[in-house]
Amino acid sequence: MTVLTCAEAVTQFFAYLDRGLAGESLEDVEAHLERCLSCCDKLAFARQLDTFVRSRLPEGAMPDGLEARVRQALARAATESS
Amino acid sequence: MQNGSDAVPAPLGVELPLERDEVRRRFEALALPHLAHVHRLAVRLAGTAQDAEDLVQETYIKGLAAFPGLRNPERIRPWLSRILSRLVLDRHRMSPREVAVGALTELDRFSLYDLVWDEDPLPYSDNLHRDFLAQFPDDDVRSALLALPEAYRVPLVLLYTEDLSYHELAGTLGCPVGTIMSRLHRARKILERELWACAKRRGFLRSDDA
Numbered sequence: 001m002t003v004l005t006c007a008e009a010v011t012q013f014f015a016y017l018d019r020g021l022a023g024e025s026l027e028d029v030e031a032h033l034e035r036c037l038s039c040c041d042k043l044a045f046a047r048q049l050d051t052f053v054r055s056r057l058p059e060g061a062m063p064d065g066l067e068a069r070v071r072q073a074l075a076r077a078a079t080e081s082s
Numbered sequence: 083m084q085n086g087s088d089a090v091p092a093p094l095g096v097e098l099p100l101e102r103d104e105v106r107r108r109f110e111a112l113a114l115p116h117l118a119h120v121h122r123l124a125v126r127l128a129g130t131a132q133d134a135e136d137l138v139q140e141t142y143i144k145g146l147a148a149f150p151g152l153r154n155p156e157r158i159r160p161w162l163s164r165i166l167s168r169l170v171l172d173r174h175r176m177s178p179r180e181v182a183v184g185a186l187t188e189l190d191r192f193s194l195y196d197l198v199w200d201e202d203p204l205p206y207s208d209n210l211h212r213d214f215l216a217q218f219p220d221d222d223v224r225s226a227l228l229a230l231p232e233a234y235r236v237p238l239v240l241l242y243t244e245d246l247s248y249h250e251l252a253g254t255l256g257c258p259v260g261t262i263m264s265r266l267h268r269a270r271k272i273l274e275r276e277l278w279a280c281a282k283r284r285g286f287l288r289s290d291d292a
Contacts, residue, residue, distance in 0.1 A: 007191075010193070011190060011267060014266055014267045014270050015248075015263050015266070015267065018241060018248065018266060019247065020247070020248040020259075020262075020263055020266075041195070042193075042195050045194075045195040045211045046195075046270070048211060048212055048215065049194070049215065049270065049273070049274065050242075050270070052215045052216075052223070053223060053227070053242070053273060054242045056220045056223040056224065057126050057224075057227075057239070057242060057243070058122075058125050058126060058224060059122060059125075060121055060122045060124070060125025060126065060134065062117065062118050062121050063131065063135065066117065066121065066135065066138065067114060067117055069135075069139065070114070070117065070138065070139055070142050071110065071114075073139045073142065073143055074106055074109070074110065074142060074143065074146050075106070077143045077146055077147070078102050078103065078105075078106045078146065081102070081147070
């Protein structure tokens with residue numbers, strides 16, 4: 001097990017939130033969080049930032065006639081390849 | 083019993099287009115129900131509505147060409163997302179907007195949390211960081227996302243939209259898990275930096291030299 005400094009721990013926070021850590025890396029970050037309140041706040045902000053950006057992604061309503069245009073493009077592509 | 087002597091076998095050149103037509107119909111039946119999802123992903127990855135529609139059409143045309151080789155048709159949605167993501171990366175491979183290596187150390191150290199804490203732009207707030215973020219209009223956040231180089235934007239948008247694991251992202255984008263991990267970290271750091279620059283432009287900060 002490695003004792004992480006705050007600078008090392010913060011570089012792992014997004015991977016921690018993405019469930020991208022496992023084994024010793026995960027244990028190291030969790031052990032650091034147990035003893036560092038400041039890093040808990042930073043982790044909370046990383047989570048807040050993710051939620052904030054995710055909630056502002058454009059939904060992009062489908063434009064009228066898109067399916068028809070895709071069908072036409074597929075029909076053209078199938079003709080051209082024959 | 084008649085053995086079908088009057089049934090003239092169709093020449094090969096007539097049968098093949100019919101098979102292709104059948105492949106296209108099967109592809110459309112499986113892939114078009116996911117059009118709204120593919121379009122939403124395209125909107126998030128592309129800069130304009132027209133770019134998004136072009137990407138969708140290109141994705142479906144490429145998908146049709148590769149469809150006969152698709153082993154698991156039940157997984158067609160992630161398969162279409164993969165085609166779309168790789169199209170975006172390929173389009174920009176010729177003119178990549180990479181962050182200079184020299185700047186990466188500085189980028190890794192960038193902390194919007196610390197800057198907001200030090201600057202304290204909302205002294206009466208009881209939830210400083212949340213309230214700081216809440217000031218940004220949607221368009222600023224979308225501009226900050228579009229400012230990300232594609233190598234960083236594509237995995238981040240896929241993570242947010244498809245909720246993929248790092249291993250799935252690595253498979254989708256054809257790169258090692260370690261690369262995905264560092265790009266997703268840096269993508270957020272670039273976003274933090276863009277939001278801080280935007281806060282300065284919009285006058286959200288109290289001091290001019292923040």
